[in-house]
Amino acid sequence: xxxxxLINSIIQKANFKKYLEIGTRSGTSLYAVNCKNKIAIDxxxxxxxxxxxxxxxxxxxxxxxxxxxxxxxxxxFEKKKNSLKNSAL
Ligand SMILES: C[S@@+](CC[C@H](N)C(=O)[O-])C[C@H]1O[C@@H](n2cnc3c(N)ncnc32)[C@H](O)[C@@H]1O
Numbered sequence: 001x002x003x004x005x006l007i008n009s010i011i012q013k014a015n016f017k018k019y020l021e022i023g024t025r026s027g028t029s030l031y032a033v034n035c036k037n038k039i040a041i042d043x044x045x046x047x048x049x050x051x052x053x054x055x056x057x058x059x060x061x062x063x064x065x066x067x068x069x070x071x072x073x074x075x076x077f078e079k080k081k082n083s084l085k086n087s088a089l
Pocket of ligand 1: 022023024025026027028029030041042043044045071072073074
């Protein structure tokens, strides 16, 4: 079982609604994970605009949301951790 299948299996079994990924880069693992709300953190995303747009359309069609934070995980937890409690995330 690869890591994405393992993550998806855990999400499905536990019925998790949020997935937070530190280090997303191009989104290979992010986009393969099935979860209602996804939070992606990376100081250097390399996701082409068109790909991001396609994923946004997919999210809208499937009642999902993906939030991108272009920063280090240290900055995220220092400045944005309260947003994790926000039900919109
Ligand atoms: C190997 S890539 C991630 C690959 C991705 N998870 C996948 O499987 O497709 C590692 C990423 O971690 C990011 N990164 C490095 N230091 C980081 C930090 N302190 N906080 C968040 N992301 C970081 C890098 O910018 C890089 O894009």
